[in-house]
Amino acid sequence: MTPSHQHEFSRLDTFTDPAAFAFEQSKLASIWTFLGLASDLPNDNDWFRTSLASRSVFVQRFGKQLRAFENVCAHRSFPLRNADKGNGPVVCGFHHWQYDREGRAVGIPQCRQLFGKTPHELNARLTEVEIALCGDFIFGRFRGLGTSETLEQYLAEGFPILEAMSGGQSKRRSIKKISESQLEVLPSDQSRRLSHRCRPSRHARQAGIPEARKMSYFRFGPHSAYFTTPDRTALETMATECRAGEWRSADFRLFQMFPNFIVAHFMVDHGFWYVVVLQHVAEGPDRTTMRSWFYPAPFPADRSPLKRWTMRLTELVRPHLVGLALRHVQRQDHAVCENHQTVAHQMPGKRRAGAFEERAVWFEEAYREAMARGEALA
Ligand code: FES
Known part of the structure; x- marks a missing residue:
């Protein structure tokens, strides 16, 4: 398939049609x-x-x-x-x-x-x-x-933030690969994952994610983010403070970097924050591998005297419990993906729930731009 044939398929075709998938990936x-x-x-x-x-x-x-x-x-x-x-x-x-x-x-x-x-x-x-x-x-x-x-230009405001969230190369950290399973999912379908994460799902209620008016959504380049703060300047502030090494863990933050990379900062216990890194690797029209890592957030955080006092003990079990919780969430995600894939061939041309959400629409726009831009690499 050549660029001149681009109009002949929609993104949904890439979930079922090997030629459409190959063209998408070449772009x-x-x-x-x-x-x-x-x-x-x-x-x-x-x-x-x-x-x-x-x-x-x-x-x-x-x-x-x-x-x-x-x-x-x-x-x-x-x-x-x-x-x-x-x-x-x-x-x-x-x-x-x-x-x-x-x-x-x-x-x-x-x-x-x-x-x-x-x-x-x-x-x-x-x-x-x-x-x-x-x-x-x-x-x-x-x-x-x-x-x-x-x-740096591509990641825009996300660059100093991700640089800080990665913890830097010199710090010793506990990084664990949570899973690397072959999944039958919709490749590159971040919008589905977005909708799954944005709606008041079971995960959200478990994680204590607040209602929409207390969230802020940000768009920068082809990327997006959402924070559990109503502060509309929070992205800019975070970038500035990360550059200066002054940002402190305070609320949930999720970064969706186009095309297939998610970094989330979340609280696991009062005063204890973690970062989870998710990579969705499209292997074929109906197959994606997900790799993920998690580690304690490399930022200072406020903790009660009791939390600080018991920290040496609780740190022995906390990473294990975080891993169990993340695996549980991912098992639920996997089930959703697999069920979604079973009806992918019936959906050409039809819009799905994710298409009506603002961040999912942003993703669709970034995707269309990527498909229209540059050459298709063989
Ligand atoms: S294929 Fe690698 S050396 Fe021949």
């Missing part, structure tokens, strides 16, 4: 997308595998540098990384070509006999993924037309 390939955490790569040659616009990629540490490449050997396209994470040089398991940190094939067995050239003359390379950091968060994109925008 998203050149947009800054969350890939993972730098703190998951503490040692030289540590790597993790993930995907970018449904293409398998891996991020690897080379000394102080992080580099990312498409997970496809330049020789015969064998996947270079065949596990979720590991440690070691980039050596293909098929014919043992070895690559350096620039993605160049520098070790090719019997190169001159087979190709009549040295590896340097052959100049075979991996496809590089451009990456940039926002604190501990690694973002990546494939280079293409219209990719001059820096990550």
Whole structure:
């Protein structure tokens, strides 16, 4: 499918039609997308595998540098990384070509006999993924037309906030992957997730989320946020205070970064705040992998003398209880996603509840812009 055929499918088609899905993903390939955490790569040659616009990629540490490449050997396209994470040089398991940190094939067995050239003359390379950091968060994109925008420009007001919420690379933290399950969901369908989170659902009542008039919604670039405060200047204030290192945990905050990244700041006990990071990785029209991490919010917070006094004891069990609660919420989300997918093929052209909510409409607009912009990367 080419850009000229774009009008021939709607976003709903991408939930059921492989060609529409492939075109959507090719358009998203050149947009800054969350890939993972730098703190998951503490040692030289540590790597993790993930995907970018449904293409398998891996991020690897080379000394102080992080580099990312498409997970496809330049020789015969064998996947270079065949596990979720590991440690070691980039050596293909098929014919043992070895690559350096620039993605160049520098070790090719019997190169001159087979190709009549040295590896340097052959100049075979991996496809590089451009990456940039926002604190501990690694973002990546494939280079293409219209990719001059820096990550900081792309995240706009969200950059200093996410940088602070990530906790920075130097802080020791407890980060746990909650789940990485194959889900039958609507790929890239953040609006459904938004509607699920925005409405007064069971989660919301459990979490004590207040009524709509006490919430504030914000739109910045293709992204959005909602806070449980009526203060309409709260986003700007938070960005300023995060830049200055002065922000304090005080209320629920959720950031929805286009296309598939959510960061939420929430209270688990009076005076104790956590951050949960969610990445929805579209694998196919009917399949998405969700990865998530959580850790104590890296901000000071007000706590009663009793909470401070009992903290050493309660900290032994709190992370465990937070993990249980988040898994419970995600199981409910998974069930909703799976049920939604079962009727996706019956819905072409029909609007769903999420389409009537303002933030979901913002997402739809950002999505349409992304589909209309730039080139479709092969
Ligand atoms: S496919 Fe990788 S070395 Fe041949």
